[in-house]
Amino acid sequence: MAVLAPEAYLRPDVIRQVQRFDLKARFVMEGFLAGLHTSPFKGFSVEFSEHRKYVPGDDIRAVDWKVWSRTNRYYIKQYEAETNLTGHLLVDVSGSMGYRGPGGELSKLEYATYLAGAMAYLMVHQQDPVGLVTFGEEIHEYLKPKSRPSHLLSILRRLNEARPAGPTGLAANLHRIAEMIPHRGLVVLFSDLLDDEAAVLDAFGHLRYRGHDVIVFQIFDAAETNFPFDELTRFEDVEGLETALTAEPNAVREAYLKEVSAFLERYREECLKRRIDFVPVDTATTFDKALLAYLQRRCGR
């Protein structure tokens, strides 16, 4: 059996073949980190912040011996990790997230959970507490942010057990979550955002008002962004909310893609106004692109 390079696990079609969910998340994270060797973000996990004088009681393992050998003084390295960034992973598990288009490797929910799992790995890896919220019409799971490795396993298990069902209550749940999170932190949302736009944007504003940094991973299936259908099709809503529609795909494709494009553009503009990172991805996008967006956000703090 050929041994795959770590970067290979960033591809959805490859990660799909991994059975264990914790391994999936780990492989994605390791592949991402391996890909960073040549990137300008070196030393991400032990990111240096400043030196300060040693005072009794400090951990002697933090003493910078190189500085001591040159100056004969004791200094301690301070790291970014010490800023205690608390992350909250919000995963939409409504019925629409279970959609997987023809020829697709992953459903939107699968893609979201892998991405969320990898991100949880990263956060725990740098001792950042990370929490998890899964929601559909209501909030299904809520794990408080912790940085222990055992907590990571809990997150991964919850993500693995998530199943798409029911309508979405995105805007209402975001408002609820904004109230639930007591301290400022990083909120990462994984959703297709197929809810009332104005209400969702209003909820984004609520999160920002509470001082959270927000990253929105807007996840579409590749079939939703490319509309690859070519024969007469009767489209039924996966959530059962919209009336079914029979259409000639070739005839409506152009107008459909314009609608989708306008939808994304509206979110992009509104998120920019609210200083929210809006990252549209589809299930064919490699995970590094999504994680890179997170990293950019993390470095910006």
Next chain:
Amino acid sequence: MGFLAGTMLWGALAAGIPVILHLTGRAKPVLHRFAALRFLHRSHKTTSRALRIKHLLLLLLRIFAIALLAVTLARPVWPWSAPAALPGQLHGDYVLVLDASLSMACRAGETSRFERAQAQAAALLDLLAPDARVAMAIAAEEAESVQGRLTLDHGRVREAVARAAAGGQTLDLAKALRAAQAIFQRENRPGQEGAARAVVFFTDLQATAFAAAARGPMGEEAHLPPMVIVDVGEGEERNAAVLAADLPQYAVASGQTLTLNATVKPLATDRTCVVDLFVDDVRIAQKPLEPNGQAAVDVRFDFPAGLPGVHAGRLRVVQHDALAADQERVFAYDAGRPPRTLIVERPAEGEGQLGSGHFLRAALATPSAGAASGLEAEVVAAKDVKPDQFKDHRVVILADPGELNDAVWRALQNFVQEGGGLFVWLGPNCNPEALAPMAYSTYSRNLGLLPGHLGKQVTLAADKQQMVRIAQPDHPVLARFTPQVRSVLRAVKVRQYVSVEPEAADPNAGVVLTLSGGAPLLLEKSYGAGRVLLCATGPTAASSSMVVQGEAEALLTLVLDACRLLSGGGDETRARLGRPLVLTVFDPPADGVVRWTPPNAARPGTIYVELETPGAEGVSNPPGKNAPAAPAAPARRAKLLVPPLREAGVHRFAWRPVGQSADRVQLVAVNPVASESDLARMADADALEALKPWEASIVKEVAQAPRFAAKGAVGREWPIPMLLAVLALLAVESFLSNRLYTATPGDAESEGAAGDLGGAA
């Protein structure tokens, strides 16, 4: 447009295939559960209408492409390319019909309508192939088949077209088309049923002719050939005309004042026009007419009849227009001694009484339509009448005179035999039993002088008086009756009459009027060269109400027309244009030669009278069982059969009577039909409607005719442009179909939502 392979048009039925496929072959949609349905709904809402239109357009394109392909394979011949049709390329059979009515003489520019028709007919002959057959008819009141059989000799037809001329008659459209159809029916040979054929009708679409045609059947619907109407008219022309110019007098005496009643159609209804009256080419009167908005103006001229002899007059409207032929109307009269009438009556027997002929005398003396009748009546009592008195008169009226002696009856018989007219009234003074043998059997060589056997006197009670019924409405005695006079005549109540039984074996006897009970009232019979009228009632108020004031007009008209008929004169001074004329010639020449001088002719022609020898009419007067030998008498009148009068104007007939040194002259005025003076044209659509069930098309130039026949179409094929059109349609259909059904997702990927996602990194 014609088709050279018309059966291929059945292929056009394949145009229904796309529709059938559209209705039955709809694809079953694939079911797909989709998340972003909201975008699909929005896009479908915006595109569905345009999509439906595109689908419909595509369907129509496919239908049209298939139909066009079928039409292309049927090899159409396009009419607009007709000028490019080569001479000598037109096959099939053609009947040319030239409208020769008066309106065709209208000359708006340098050429008249008829000349344009001739030019168009010649142009059609140029197009004919050598194997094309052609016939020709000239249409007016009658359709004259100049070339009545289809012929390959185009030159002969060309000459006939060149010789033809517009006359002064009106157009009887139905007769013309029936004649054309008859030619085809006559020439329909086995195996030729499907051959190309057409009637080509050169006309100016005059409204009066086509409107009259619209009221009657235009032919049998079956086997009607297609018709092409070549319209040679040029819009509606204003026209001034003399519509009528009549002398109401039946006979004119020298020195008498004549009255001419005329109707003039001015050029414009708001402009004064002038009419001139000429007699013997001398203008004797002129009148200005103020139309005052009227399309026709009545005018009256009173003028002296002039010296004894015949005179020709004409009334002319002095206005220039496109149709000169109807600007004057001619008339003729003889100012010689008027026909004298002898009334034999029973005189008044006491004071306050009237003679039995009083009302008849009054009727003849009563001015008719403002003028005297012109008949000079002499009254004589029955007891004073002499047998030799009749020869100086043209008409003898027996106004219920009572008993007449044998010599008088014999003289009367000879009088009628020689051409005199006898009008017998049977009033209360009549004794049928005494009269019957005298007048019917005893003195008749043939069946009798009177038109029937006399029965008994019948006197009706006041509540059983009988009305009058008209048995022969077209009889000359009744021909001039207006509808009002006819109704008055029908209202006459008869109180007394003599029953008359017409002789069934006598073909010369006829019943003109009857009583409401069916008994004959007025009977007619020709006897020898003369004529007898018998009225079964008397001319007095005791017999009928005909003489009372209300019904007097009926008596007046009846007596005047009867006398005109009996005197043998009247209408012979007038004749219809284009119709043959039967002229009565009194005192005919021994050699039978009559000199006929048509208008504008330098020299007279010669025609011969048909001499009527008394006693020679074996058929008209079969000999009776015990008839005595006929008395030998010279013929006093003869019939002159004149061929159709082609020229309008005054025709002069002259002959030298036996034993006289001077010629006797008869003038006959011939005028065009007044209805032709209305040059208004009928709209094309209305004309086509009037011609139904004929299938016709109207063109201005013969080369533009959209269809002459299936196999001999004028025009040109355009196969390559047609095929290119089909290919262009298919290309458009392919393009649209590709846009609708085969657009790939990748087409929009670079610009669509995927592009937005790609830009995320």
